[in-house]
Amino acid sequence: MPALLPVIMAGGSGSRLWPLSRQQHPKQFIRFNGEQSLLQQTVLRAQALSTQAPLVVTNEHHRFLAAEQLQAVCGDDFHLLLEPEAKNTAATIALAANWAKQALGEDTQLLVLAADHVMAGGESLLTAVESASKAAMDGCLVAFGIVPTHAETGYGYIQRANFEGQASFADQASFEGKASLEDHTHQTVNPQQAAPILAFHEKPSLAVAEQYLSSGDYWWNSGMFLFSAHDFLVELNTYQPEIANCCELAANFSVDRDFIRIDHEPFRSCPSLSVDYAVMEHTQRGAVVPFTGNWSDIGSFASLWEFLPKEAAGNVHWGDVTSINSHNNLVVAEHKLVATLGVDDLVVVDTKDAMLVAHRSQSQQLREVVAQLAKADRPELQLHRQVSRPWGSYDSIDEGNGFKVKRIKVKPGQRLSLQYHHHRAEHWVVVRGTATVTKGNQQLTVNANESLYIPAGETHSLANNTPHALEIIEVQTGDYLAEDDIIRLDDDYGRANSSD
Numbered sequence: 001m002p003a004l005l006p007v008i009m010a011g012g013s014g015s016r017l018w019p020l021s022r023q024q025h026p027k028q029f030i031r032f033n034g035e036q037s038l039l040q041q042t043v044l045r046a047q048a049l050s051t052q053a054p055l056v057v058t059n060e061h062h063r064f065l066a067a068e069q070l071q072a073v074c075g076d077d078f079h080l081l082l083e084p085e086a087k088n089t090a091a092t093i094a095l096a097a098n099w100a101k102q103a104l105g106e107d108t109q110l111l112v113l114a115a116d117h118v119m120a121g122g123e124s125l126l127t128a129v130e131s132a133s134k135a136a137m138d139g140c141l142v143a144f145g146i147v148p149t150h151a152e153t154g155y156g157y158i159q160r161a162n163f164e165g166q167a168s169f170a171d172q173a174s175f176e177g178k179a180s181l182e183d184h185t186h187q188t189v190n191p192q193q194a195a196p197i198l199a200f201h202e203k204p205s206l207a208v209a210e211q212y213l214s215s216g217d218y219w220w221n222s223g224m225f226l227f228s229a230h231d232f233l234v235e236l237n238t239y240q241p242e243i244a245n246c247c248e249l250a251a252n253f254s255v256d257r258d259f260i261r262i263d264h265e266p267f268r269s270c271p272s273l274s275v276d277y278a279v280m281e282h283t284q285r286g287a288v289v290p291f292t293g294n295w296s297d298i299g300s301f302a303s304l305w306e307f308l309p310k311e312a313a314g315n316v317h318w319g320d321v322t323s324i325n326s327h328n329n330l331v332v333a334e335h336k337l338v339a340t341l342g343v344d345d346l347v348v349v350d351t352k353d354a355m356l357v358a359h360r361s362q363s364q365q366l367r368e369v370v371a372q373l374a375k376a377d378r379p380e381l382q383l384h385r386q387v388s389r390p391w392g393s394y395d396s397i398d399e400g401n402g403f404k405v406k407r408i409k410v411k412p413g414q415r416l417s418l419q420y421h422h423h424r425a426e427h428w429v430v431v432r433g434t435a436t437v438t439k440g441n442q443q444l445t446v447n448a449n450e451s452l453y454i455p456a457g458e459t460h461s462l463a464n465n466t467p468h469a470l471e472i473i474e475v476q477t478g479d480y481l482a483e484d485d486i487i488r489l490d491d492d493y494g495r496a497n498s499s500d
Helices: 037-045 062-074 088-103 122-137 169-173 179-184 206-215 229-239 239-250 264-268 275-280 301-307 360-375
Strands: 006-012 054-061 079-083 107-115 119-122 141-148 155-158 195-201 218-228 255-258 259-261 285-290 294-296 318-326 330-341 348-352 356-361 386-389 394-399 405-408 418-420 424-432 435-439 443-444 452-453 461-462 468-477 487-490
Touching: 006 037, 006 088, 037 062, 037 119, 054 062, 062 079, 062 294, 062 386, 079 119, 088 107, 088 229, 088 239, 088 275, 107 122, 107 452, 122 141, 122 218, 122 285, 122 418, 122 452, 141 155, 141 206, 141 229, 195 275, 218 275, 218 285, 229 239, 229 275, 255 424, 259 452, 301 330, 301 360, 348 360, 356 360, 405 418, 405 461, 424 435, 424 461, 435 452, 443 452
Parallel strands: 006 054, 006 107, 054 079, 079 259, 141 285, 318 330, 330 348
Antiparallel strands: 107 218, 119 294, 141 218, 155 195, 155 218, 195 285, 255 259, 348 356, 386 394, 394 405, 405 468, 418 461, 418 487, 424 452, 424 468, 435 443, 435 461
16 A cells, blocks of 8 residues: 555635734634644644654745644654745645655655645545545545535535446546546446546536535535645646646755755746646546535635534634624634624624624625735734744734834743844843843843843843743834844844844
């Protein structure tokens, strides 16, 4: 049996669940009212399906956040491949296939999963993966189709061919082309068996979605796949040779700390296409297997409301929420009390620096809000007020003309970079723990209820050399207080000359 490598795509722009998600903190890293993020849940799901350590592919900007979450559930038993920029799923999978080919062999099967989906039904998924693996050994490129429970207009669909009997996929189709399958589309098929793909369909109207549902031959396109590294690269080279070539040239892999890096230059010119458009809609080897468990891509606040458990009035409450005579609402109150009175079918998301209030039926139109924020270059689109860093986090709690106040938390054993600023001075007050501070040529210990002044231009570093949490309040003063006024001289995390 070939090795089965879970490939977890953890890109994403953080736009569909704004303001809960941000460009620098997309939804796969969110813990939806639970202990584990969607990425962590996906990794645990993959561990139940394969003994191979997962290969997670993410954007370089998310590397520290991804590594921290992976270490929490995997220890060191994972591989983290970085993309310097987003080039869509065809390129992501091509990089993964090239890595698998080099590390494990070209016959390695790739189980391609999205990091931001939720699923329930482990036995159904195991059955689907076993069926897909058998078809992949026949040379198929297999998609996982979600058997619809209702007429859904928010998903694309895969149209399958139907066949009588228990014949293998190779016997059914012989890779002679999709057109030859048309006469068979209304016969029965073994529900646990791979069926040839007739076509992919974009998000339909409600009337068309109802026809798809009654037909039984149309399944939701999950964006999950299984195929061998070799077969995928062959088909990619056939239909998208430019993507295949760029990714092969980029697959000059190097290891840096927890990260697998690629050759940036050839990847920058790689065309950006989804794997559906690039390969799956063209290949004659396409097959689909059903998944009958509960599944959602959490593509909107409406789908998030549908998936999460509800109280008696149909409300989903996350945080400190009081509700009176209100029904079927989704209310997220991360940092303060939110009360609803006599309202129905709303989405209310309150974060530290932004609030969204929308009718639940309009949540798919959130992209219009995001586009307007992007046009205005609003920082709330990029980052939460509290920003994660490899050493801990900072929270910009207040700012005004010529000053900014931050709460900085440093994890035990971690250290900020040795740096200086051209335009700002900093005043530090330790409120919890003990700080070890480098200031110029001095090494200082600053305890709780003590303070220190760092003038502009002074080299400095902050470290927590204790097993306990360190928290300081930083007051910045100056005529320019943006994050890009950081000149790093030395950094434990390889971020010199970077604003990460």
